[in-house]
Amino acid sequence: MTADAFRPFTTHLDQDAALGLLRDAVQGADDGELFIERRRSESLVLDDGRVKNASYDASEGFGLRAVRGERAGYAHASTIDEHALRRAVATARLAVGDGGGTLAAGPKGTNVKLYSDVDPVAEATFPAKIDLLRQIDAFCRDLDPRIVQVSASLGASLQEVVILRPEGTVVTDIRPMSRINISVIVEDGGRRESGSMGGGGRASLIGLIAPDHWQGVAREALRIALVNLTAEAAPAGVMDVVLGPGWPGILLHEAIGHGLEGDFNRKGSSAFAGLMGQQIAAKGVTVLDDGTIPDRRGSITVDDEGTPSAKNVLIDDGVLVGYMQDRQNARLMGVEPTGNGRRESYAHAPMPRMTNTYMLAGGTPPADLVADLKDGIYAVGFGGGQVDITNGKFVFSCTEAYRVKDGVVGAPIKGATLIGDGATALKQIRGIGNDLALDPGIGNCGKAGQWVPVGVGQPSLMIGGLTVGGSA
Structure with a gap:
């Protein structure tokens, strides 16, 4: 440890003094850490030819945690100095309290870097970004005369963290993030529909604002809107469903992923609690949470407790083999942390959270899955969804879906919702495509009031017996 380790992050807190205060805080505790964060972010939105929002935010602060058993004491401040840290202790x-816990061993280190130190916020000037958004607006309107409204946005951020452990280890991470999103509204014969597309990741903003990228995003947003412009009312009833690859993995994330986080299972509130080693899904279903994929939105070199990110198998050939763990829940359950201790910011305590959660591919061509669908729907795009962790019941709305009869894809449908529960849906997977894809980098996950960026993915899937809510 050197006195210079904190210097890139703060000039008002000596590292040796911080370590002494941290050790005072965790004396008699099982675990704890000092988490220091500095973050800058920028967001620009052009809506219908006008700048609707232009925001820039800069923040810094620390969070101090002491953990004993199931209890955790947490204090945070936006002033990083010795006086504020003493109050936090x-x-x-x-x-x-007065108990005497045994301090847990610190996490192992890593030399792996999953993303660069690039600062996306500083890669283009403010006028250049506004000019780009205006170019996107004009390009979209030239694509099709039915476009009546365009919304385009750019987002960029840089998060710098340093984590001081009681054993004296210092872990640092610099986390870039960039994103672009384009939405259009089309009108024909008095009917209006919308479509949107976007993406990004922990990488340079330059690649996203290159014309060959954003023009493809704009065309895809228009394609989705035009599909919905001709969509018929969705049917209702229990039927088989084929899900497309990539972003439809958000259903997996919500209906299954949250139920495999360690805290819910330790407390017995998950639908999957107590099922370790049991067959909970159809044969062939293998689900991973992988925070080690370079440049992905949900990836983290280290989690927010200093544990290196990992590629964790949750379900192997249908058998439950693992949960996602932070340090506290892993210790209480007698297992190893998995690198899933995440927090929204210095003002939040860490908890078990997903990174990039996806299902591995099978061997069936996706066209064969659709051909086997006798009477159902083919859903390739999803919007919002809800899930009850205690029973796994979910409701998801489709943003792009089609009616299928006797293996033939028919008219697009709108207003379709998929209703079911994760435990049952896992067992009713009847076919797994060979077309695994990850989402384009648009996922955000909420839990206990905290939001973190995540990724999802899956191959095409056939699931039997889902309830489809519609209006036809």
């Missing part, structure tokens, strides 16, 4: 120690 007194608060965090309230969870420790």
Whole structure:
């Protein structure tokens, strides 16, 4: 440890003094850390030819945590200095009390870097970004005269973190993020429909704002809108469903992923609690949470407790083999942390969270899955969804879907919702495509009031017996 380790992040807190105060906070505790964060972010939105939003935010602060058993004391401040840290120590120690815990061993280090230190916020000037958004607006309107409204947005951020562990280890990570999104509204014969597309990741903004990229995004947003312009009312009833690859993995994330987070299972509130080693899904179903994919939106070199990210198998050939763990829940369950301890910011305590969650491919061509669909729907795009962790019941709305009869894809449908529960849906998977894809980098996940970026993915899937909510 050197006195210079904090210098890139703060000039008002000596590292040796911080370590001494951290050790005071965790004396008699099982675990704890000092998490220091500095973040800058920018968001620009052009809506219908006008700048609707232009925001820039810069923040910094620290969070101090002391953990003993199931309790955790957490204090945070936006001022990074010794005085604020001393006050935080007194608060965090309230969870420790007078007991004598045994301090857990710190996480192992890593030399792996999953993304560059590029600063997307500084890669283009403000006028250049506004000019780009105006170019996108004009390009979209030239694509089709039925476009009556265009919304385009750019987002970029840089998060710098340093994590000080009681054993003296210092872990640092610099996390870039960039994103572009384009939405259009089309009108024909008095009917209006919308379509949107976007994406990004932990990489340079330059690639996203290159014309060959954003023009493809614009064309895809228009394609989706025009599909919906001719869509018929969705049918209702219990039927088989084929899900497309990539972003439809959000159903997997919500209906299954949250139920495999360690805290819900330790407390027995998950639909999958107590099922370790049991067959919970159809044969051939293998689900991973993988935070080690370079440049992906959900990837993290280290989690927010300092544990290196990992490629964790959750379900192997239908058998439940693992949960996603932070340090506290892993220790209480007698297993190893999996690199899933994440937090929204310095003002939030870490908890088990997903990174990039996806299902591995099978061997069936996706066209064969659709050909085997006698009477159902083919859903390739999803919007919002809800899930009840305790029973796994979910409701998802489709943004692009088609009616299928006797293996023939028919008219697009609108207003379709998929209703079911994760545990049953896993067992009713009847076919797995060979076309695994990850989402384009648009996922955000909410849990207990905290939001973190995530990724999802899957191959095409046939699921039997889902309830489809519609209006026909």
